[in-house]
Amino acid sequence: MDVEQDGLTVDSSYVLAMDSSLHHEVIAVDSLYGISGSGKYQLNITGQGKVALMTSGMPLLLQVTPDKYVNCDADAIVAWSTSLRVQMQAQTHSSGVWRRRGNTGEGWELSFMGNGFALVQPSELLPPQNAQVGSGLAAQYGMGQQ
Template identity: 90%
Template sequence: MQSALFSHSEAQSQERYVVQNPQMLRVSLTGQDDVLARKGSMVAYQGLIDFDGEYQSTNQRTSRARTGEGLDLMRCSGQGTVYFANLAQDVHVLDVDQDGLTVDSSYVLALDSTLHTEAIAVDSQYGISGSGKYQLNITGRGKVALMTSGQPLLLRITPDKYVNVDADAIVAWSTSLRVQMQAQTHSTGVWRRRGNTGEGWELSFLGQGFALVQPSELLPPQNAQLGQGVAAQYGMGQQGAHAQNQNNAWN
């Protein structure tokens, strides 16, 4: 049998994490170090691999209930090769070193089990819980695979070059950066977006590091009605757009 499909055969590499194609991750397991992956993200595997739900401590469950940030993970162990994907989103592999990585948990596909995760708060000039209020801090040494909706933009930040990013488009940034959430509005009501521009919360980064931005926003099209009340339309609360729009259904 002949087909152009045979050009998409599995990648051959000695690396632990390999981007098989732009939307699929290949992870090699040797029986020594486990990998933690997003629940339900396995699309194929070879060898003797076990999949188990990852235990969450009481502190982790409490933190997730309070902040909304956390990971639903499965532990993959054994010897062989596992392929992961999620809604055909683009996959990117990063090395986490002592500087750490801050990320929106909804963009994590897989990570080494040796890494540590913790929910952290992002400062707001207004003290209001909104978009980007909490994020996930990943520390230690290891690899993490992130997902984006479309090809991302990597912005390098230096002491003489600060960057502002839409809070609904940010994926991850260097933990060493100083970050503050702000609402760019000229009205006295920070709940109202900038006139009729459709722009709302943004994150301001200063220091030395990088910020990863995707060409998609978490919120649905402006004026779309989701849930109930003003807070829901602006993505807040259990009935808000953030709760209704898991995995970037609106692009």
């Protein structure tokens, strides 16, 4: 992924490598709720260069503009433009609705506003370490071969 003048905020778990021309600073995003996508250490990366990121599944880059904000699951966010405003909010849902992952405490999302982008993965799992990528439904959710 290219880093340009806006900078990039990325979950440190997803960073594999970065150009030596880039500068980084470790920050903690406060979370009273222990939500994985926003309660860990993040890197603010500035300068111009490339960053290699590892995700579970093919990531999707979503454009954010003042008239088109983006909401995403807090556990699926990988990175975003540092210039964006970020808010955490509870999703509204019926507790009786079946969810594919059961009762996981899901219901928190991050809302991104301003000009920039948000990079999300099609999974709520951390990138697999030393895992072979499988095929079918298991691979779609970053679970490797079954």
